[in-house]
Structure formats: structure tokens, C-alpha cells
Amino acid sequence: MDPVEALREIAFWLERSRDEAPRIAAFRRAADVIAYSTPEQLADLEEAGWMALPDIGSEPAAIIRECAGSVPLYLLYLRGSAEPIGLGGTELLEALRGDLHTHSDWSDGRCEIREMMYRAAALGHEYCAITDHSPRLTVANGLSSEQLLTQLNVVAELNVELAPFRVLTGIEVDILDDGSLDQDDDLLADLDIVVASVHTHLDTDRATTTKRMLQAVKSPHVDVLGHCTGRLVEGTRGPRPESKFDAERVFEACREYGTAVEINSRPERRDPPGRLIDLALNSGCLFSIDTDAHTTGQLAWQGYACERAAERGVEPSDVINTLPVAELLEWTGAPIRR
Template sequence: MDNSGVAAILSKMALLLEFKGENPFKAKAYERAARNIRGLGEDIGEMYRRDRLSEIPGVGGAIREKVREILDTGTFKAYERTAAEVPPGIFGILDIPGIGPKTAKLLYEKLDIRSVDGLLKAAIEHRIRRLSRMGPKQEEKILRSVQRYQSSGEPGRTPLATADPITEEIKEQLRAFPFIKKVIAAGSIRRRKETVKDIDLIALSDVPAKAMDGFLHLQKVTEVIEEGNTLSSVLYDNKIRVDLRIVPEESFGTLLQHFTGSKEHNIHLRKLALEKGYKLNEYGFTDIATNVIKRCAEEKQVYDHLGLEFPVPELREDRGEIEAGMQKRLPKLIEVEDIKGDLHVHSNWSDGEDSIEDLALSALERGYEYIAITDHSHSTAIAGGLSEKRLLEHTKAVSSIDEKFEGIRLLSGTECDIRPGGKLDYSDRVLQELDIVIAAVHAGLDQDRKTMTKRIVSALENEHVDILAHPTGRKFGKREAYDVDMEKVLQAALDNDKAIEINSSPSRLDLNDINAGMARKMGVWLAINTDTHRLDNFNNIRYGIDVARRAWIEPQDVVNTRHIKDFVSLFRIE
């Protein structure tokens, strides 16, 4: 077990003791020990073997015994005993950022709240505000915390697009301090995972105490969760946990690599190191024969040392990147700059906010060579879907505006509904007039797997369809993907020479990295689009590219990396 594993059990013990209302000094002692172990500059297992546990501040007497027990057995008896006395649902409540053990205890004792669902119900029924020490404001805060916790897809996780600007804001403030030399986000943010649990920051500083103090006093810090010399954690803006580690310059690379993860990637890397005679952990490579430790200032040195080609963080999920790195055959991943046009754009003809002219201008400023204006079809009446007659007017408008613009080609298009029976919303006679036809499912989402798969496949068999948009229909915090056999859909796309979309809208990211990877492996064309409804939505392309990179996608796998000339010939557009 590593330092963070040991620290996690001790922290949980502290929470449980506080929840049970036991001697507060006892809880504080566990928390202090956990903090010091987390911020330790050495591997705790190694210290145990060398009988040096007593050197760790706060790990004396009774707690030292517990640490030994954890390192020997993975847990400790007193913890197991205490945990068994608490309703299991309480652990979920203690997991919600912004709800501490004292509040959880009060809610449990006064309202018998034993689970996250029970907590949500009590908040909605306004039972919490009636408690002493509570009020409408506190109740509202709890309600928001629970909803955020539940709606972030996986409980306790925040969508990348929400975490990104927060990370930038914090980094900017930290960089403004003269005593912070460098700060970089590690963890799942750096790997560009679609949701993140917390924000892990790693920094270099000549005056760590000052750096920590500056961090703890950032304006939007709502709660200090942990405070230490080398590691502190806060709840930021009541939204997300942020950890800051100050690390020594000589092992910056080793630590950055370690805290970027993923866990699976690191486990595989450690196995490889062992085969080569090294023990690898967050502090460096220990040569097993000589006990000499090698630390890396640059992250690349970690991979060099193992004879591996450097994998960008997005690839580090142990999905074959280590094997490919050994053979120096890692992919040359797609980048934002490779995108030459956007094929899924809504104007104010349907539910977009902007005129076709403004969209064209904005795309031109981005350096795009083409965009397709793909307003909704008439079934999606809520989104102002166009009748066949209006669509033909729309097409005319697009081509007359296109004539006014130099340097960008406006393609006429539609986002055409696939009706529940599999028929498209427009007749073939109308569809054949358009440059780009996107087909999409927007209603009748509760069909069974067989029906839904058949419905989508029949749309892909239509000769006028070019792209299938947001193929699984999932929306973060709103609804799960509908039930569909993705392999069959991809096979139909391949057989009919259609492209499948990676929709970059942060609430969709659909296809996700796994499905996009499957499409790539099968050799299906991909299109990375933003589904823009407002000018600044064009910026979301970044998130679609993140998904694509995690799926090992290269520029040539994607249709809209083509320059206009190649693009129109690929899609047989006149």
C-alpha cells in the first residue's frame, strides 16, 4: 500500500470519530498523521522496513501501531470496528464536498438521515431548515451540494469543462506569487478525462510555507480540508476539491508522472521497472541491487529510463500505450489545429442564437475553411425545426451568403431527425439538394436495444446521409445513453461509408473515448463537431479533440481535418 492509501484509511477514521462525536483530539490526531503521511517525501512502506516510522511527525505511539497494522494487513481493527457501527450510507454523505462529519452527525441524529438519497429528500421537503444551527440558507447549500454530487455523471465527479476554467483561474493566481516558480495540473485533468474527481496541482517553490499560505488564502477558498508544508487541500468556490503539492525540483518529473496517473498505467509501469531491476514509486527508481535512487527532474526521463517512447498524458490508461511505447509506435495524435471546418452548426433559423453571416465570420476568424449550417428538421418543433419548404429557403440563403464570403465555404445542411420507425424527417428529394446531411435521434429515446439499433442502422443506409450525430444520446447529469448496439451501428457506418460524430459539446462528449476508440479500430470515418448554438460554442472543439486523443485518433481518421478541396471531393460536393 502506498502513502495515499495509508493516509486515506487514517482520514476516514478521523471522519468516523468526528461523526460519532468522540474525543475531538483523537480525530485530529488521525487527521494530522494522515496529512503528514500524504505529504511525506518518501515511501512509507520503505520507512517501515527500515524501522523509521517514528521519524514521521504525528505518527507516534498508538497511531504508529495502526500504521504498521495497515501496512501489514491493508486495514486496522479499530477502524473496521468503528466503521461497522455506522450505517453504510453515511460514507456516501461524508463523500459529498461541503458536508462535514458534524453536519452528517446532526442530520443522522435529528432526522435519521442515513444515505445520500435520504438527505436529498429531507432537503427538498424543507425538513433540514427547521433544525437548530440550520436555516433556509444552509438547507439550500446542502441541496446544491447533493445535486451537484449526483448530477456529475459519476457521483462526486465534475465535468472536465467545468473543472478546466477553475484550474486555469487557480493556476493564474498561484503564478502571480513571486515565490511560486512553476505550477502544473496533474491527475485526470492532465489526462483530459471527461470527468474529474478533484484538481491536483504540483508546484515548485523556494519558500514552500509561503506558497501554501498563499494557496490557503486564495479568495474563493471556501474550506480548508487539509493543511501541511508540502500538501494542502481546499474546497474551492464550494465546488471542487483542489490539492496543491510543493515538490523538490530534482524529483519534479518523477512526481508529475506519478500524480498524472492513471493508476492502471502506473501499476504497469512499476511492473516493467521491476523486470528491469528497479523499484519505481513516486520518489524515483530504486536500483534493487545497489539501493541507489534515481530521481527525475523531467517527466520524460522516467520513460527514457525504461526505454519507452514518451506517451502524452491522454494515452496513459494502460490501454496498450506501454506496449506501443516499447516498440516506439505511439500514435501521432490529432490536435485542435488539425481541424479545418465544423460540420454541425445551428443558426437562428432553428434554435441557434446567431445569424449565418455571424457564424461564417466567426469560423473564418478561427481559420476554418468550411462550415456546414445544419439546422433542425421539423420533428424537433421545440428547437424550431424547419419544414421542407423552409429548408429549401434556408439552402438558398446559405448559398447566397456563401457567395459574399471569401476564404470560407458555407455548406448547406441539416440535422435531420431519425424518426422512431427509422424514417428520416425529410424526403430524399429534398435531402439530395443538401451538401451535408447529419442524421440524429432526438425523441423516442426509451426504445429497446434492438429497435433503436435498427432505427439508426436504417438511417445510415440512406444514401443521402453523411454523418450520424451524437450517436448514443447521453447528456451529463440529465440522461444516460440510450440502449444501442454500438458495434452494429459502427459496422453499418463502415459498410455504407458514413462518418460518425464525436460531438464536442461539454454536456454530450458523444461518442466517448471508448466508443470512439472502437470506431477508429474498425476503420470508421470520424467527424469532430461542436454542435454550435452560439458563437463561443466553436471553442468547445477542444473537448472533442480531448476525447479523440484519448481514443488514439490521428488526423487522417477524421473527415474534417481535410482541406476544403479534399473535403468536397471526399463528400462528392459540387
Template structure:
């Protein structure tokens, strides 16, 4: 295989785990360092001293030039293989992703290119809102400046949707100007702070967010972490029935977050949301190009839990998705 393709695939696979972000960046840098080099230059001993080329990336390049899959790549392919689900083939897009405008690792253009490579018809770019300062959340002015950049990434067969992952404040209000939220294609509302609120106020908080006319998707509803480099975190405590009934009443999709460290909502809450009549959105919550493929996990989990494909908005065509997202705006 081509050495540059091998380096980029390694970076993509490493990005599936947040702990690998620095290693993945090193392989992307190596791929950029050899971009445009001819075969003679790639085989030259001088390549090893080229900026951006380390011992491991040099070995990958050498093995690729030998006409085989590099050992490091073969190991990663085996490690990150996910059993294919029939539901995965029905997914047309993803409504939750981040760029380096907030806490993602790469430019918007790289996220769009990765979505196209996966065969997506659409992707929503949903960087964080102002209150989440640790994630470099977007002020109203920064969000307005981002919108033309996002729109410029659409092509004839692919649409990058404008969006935001907006913080749900303690009283259930959304952390962005309502008029600005109304201009966006997709609004994912998620709680990122005060996750240990008492049961009743947390229930009221989530119900209020689901009832907001600008909310399209209720993101990682419990906020739990079950594994990963950030450690573990218990789920928020709330009464799921009124929360999911509010989602169903207002047409808000319950996110099935595909990140392995989240697995949110828990299985029992997916069952309650199904009974309440909710629709769902299988999302990657990607912070790097390689993480877009995490929807493999979400699709497999949704299929295992018996979520019907017709109730998953990310299986819908773009025109149907737009009609749904415009229902209350």
C-alpha cells in the first residue's frame, strides 16, 4: 500500500481512543512530511532525517514500500475491528462532532473530508458553547464566524451541517443566544456541569432542555463514563420517564453516544426511551477524524437493543432530516 495511506490509516485508528491523540498527530505529521515525494525520495536514506519522520513512521514507510501492510497497521486493524451490524450500513450521517474551533484536534475541513471518506451523506459540526471554557466553547461572535467555514465544506454529494453542542444550564436553559440557535441546522443539548444534582432538579433540567424549541438531540443524557483515560463517572440521577416523554412530545432525538467510554444511555434507559416513543440519533461525538468511525459501536449497540432503524434519524435522508430539524423553528 502507499506509505502515506498507511500513515493516515494508522492515525485514524489511533484517534478512535482519546488517549492516543498525540500519537495520532505524530502519524498525521509524518503523512504530511512525505506528501508529494516520489518513489526515489521515499526510498532514500535521507528520509529518516526529514522533520516529522520518527523511528516508527519510518518503519511503516519502509514496510509499505516492500509491498505489504506494515506490522503496526496490521496490529491496529486487528485491535480495533468491530463486528459489522446490518444497522451500520443504513446510517447516512452523524449529528455530533467537534473541530479545533473548540476541543477537537483538527480543522473543520479535515472532519468533513473524513466524513466523505466514510461515505456519509451529512455530518453536523457541533462545537461547544461559551460556558464550557475548558473546551474553548464558542461565543456568539465565534459561532457566527464559523458558519460560513462550515457551509463552504459542503459538496454535491455531502453536506456539512451547521450546529452546536450547547450546554444545558442548571435551570434547563440553553447556553447560547436563542436567535442564533434558531439559525443552525442541528442543536445537540448536553449537560456538562453539575452532573450530581439531586434527582428532581436534574429531571426538571432535562425536561426543560427537551422542551426548548431549538433542541434537536439530547446528548449523552446521563453523562456517565464507564472506562477510558478520564476515569469513570457515575450516571446522573433523574427520573427517565418524564424526560423521555418530553423528548417524544417535542420530537427530540435521544442520542445513542457511540464513544466506548460513555455507552450512554445505559441499556435500561434505551428501553424506557423506546417505550416512550422516542426517536434516536446514533452519533460519534468525534473529536478527531478517526473517531467518526466510532458509530460502528453505536450501531452495533442499537441493533443489539432492538432500536428500529426507522426510529433512528441518522438513517434518514437529508431532506427528511431537515424537515424534522425544522419542526419547531
């Protein structure tokens, strides 16, 4: 087996199961060393038994050596022992055709776009959007307009390579303090999917935050309202309380202006909380069930959100990413691409 493929698949399974980050990083680092070494460097590594501290430790080295003859036993173990995610939402999960909120190493993700999209296709998705951050979110290496335009060319090339799987162009655009969007309108209009999220000043008063969110969801460019409360319920960054806003008014605007409410799959977010899923559903909103994945393993987390959504009575017909790609892009008003 190709050692780069083996190491990255091991990282995928460990990420999927929420294993320790340093261990995952060790497999990814070793995969990168092998992937980007020259033939001469690979010959030297092989002579050294594939150990090259600090970049390739003993465990990845053993995996690389085992790839010479077969699929590594540890990889076979990980494949065979993986537990299902979100059994309570199986019907909804099976109805999903894609994922509309993911990140790559162009912003704050940890995997290349190509690796992310190959894994999305392997998971059975028909499409997947790459939605890296917008420029004002410097902590997440947000993309300038020029960088985003360059990324669109990368996506176009991948769509030729991966067809009929479809990589959707997109962005997670920051909702600025005044409710405007952190990217040029003309560029937003040219994207397949626009997820709009609040990332800053989450502790602002209720009236100000409500006004900010209302202006964003009314934008003709915005398709999805991302992780609407901004809360964190666990993890290294949390906990963080929900932002205060008039959810009834915001969800009514989402219904009126055709903006889906995201049900975010990340375990540390669980956003929106159950009572707000109920409110959005009763308000007549549509939903988008997304992973907000920053690594390939996190692409397998949609089951977490599906289980939460199913508990609240969300049906496949309520979720935009159960639509075939042509119908989805008609719904978002994306430009026709040949």
C-alpha cells in the first residue's frame, strides 16, 4: 500500500474517533515528509528504516515499513473497529448528499483541499463545499479576494479530476459588527455556497447582535447562517456561552429571505441548542447539516448533528443538503457553470 495513503487514512480514522491531536499530527507529519521528499531523500529514509526524528517517529516508521508488503495491520484494525456515529439520525444521515461547510489548509484547516475532497467523495458524498474563512478573521488565516480567486481555479481543476463528484465553491464569510459581509459582493455572487457566521464580539448586547444578524441573513448572497449562537460546550477553547439575540426575529428573517439555519456537527459546538432547533423548525426554516470540518476525519461527523436534528423532528425535506446538486444550486442561485 502507498505509505502516504496509509498514514493519512490512519489520521482520518483517529480524527473520526476524536483521538489525541499530537498523535494524529505525528501521522500527518510523516505523510507529508514522504509525499514531498525527492527520490534521493526517500532512498536515504529507507536506508535509515524510515526513522527521521522529529518528523517521522517509531510508530509512523513501522507503518511505512509494513506498507511494502500489504495494508498495515493497524489500519485494518482501525477500519474494522470504527463505531457508527449518530445511530439516532441514520435515516437523515442517509438522505444527505453533501456537506456545505468545510475548511482546508488555505485558512485554518489542517488538510489540503484535494485530500479533503477525495475523502468526502470516499464517504459517499455527491458534493462538498470548501468554505474557508474571509480576510478579517486573521486568527483563522482568512483568505483575501485574490487568494479566494486563486482557490476557485484549484476547485475547477479538481472538478475535472473528481467528476462526477462536485466540489462546490464557497466561503464562510464573517458577519462584521455592522452586519455587512467580509468579502466583495461581486465575488460572493460568483460562489456556489456562502455560509455567514459571527466570530467576533459574541458578548455584544441582544439588540445589537440581533440587528447584525438580521442584516446578514437578508443578504441575497447568504445561503446558510453558520453556528448561530457561537457557543462552545466542551474542548480546549470552551466553554463559551451563547450569544444573545432575538432568535424568533432572526429565524423569521431566515425563512423569509431563504437562508438555511446550520445545524453544526462539531461536538464542541452542538449549535444551535435543541430549543433553537425547535424554534427554527416551527418558524418554517430550512436547515443545512454541516460538519464545519477542519480535517478529513471530521468529515465523518455529520451523524452527530443528524442525531440531534432527528430528536427535534427535522425531516430530510427540511434540509437543503439532501437535494441533488442541480436543485441545491438552483436554490442557492449559484451561477451556471459548464
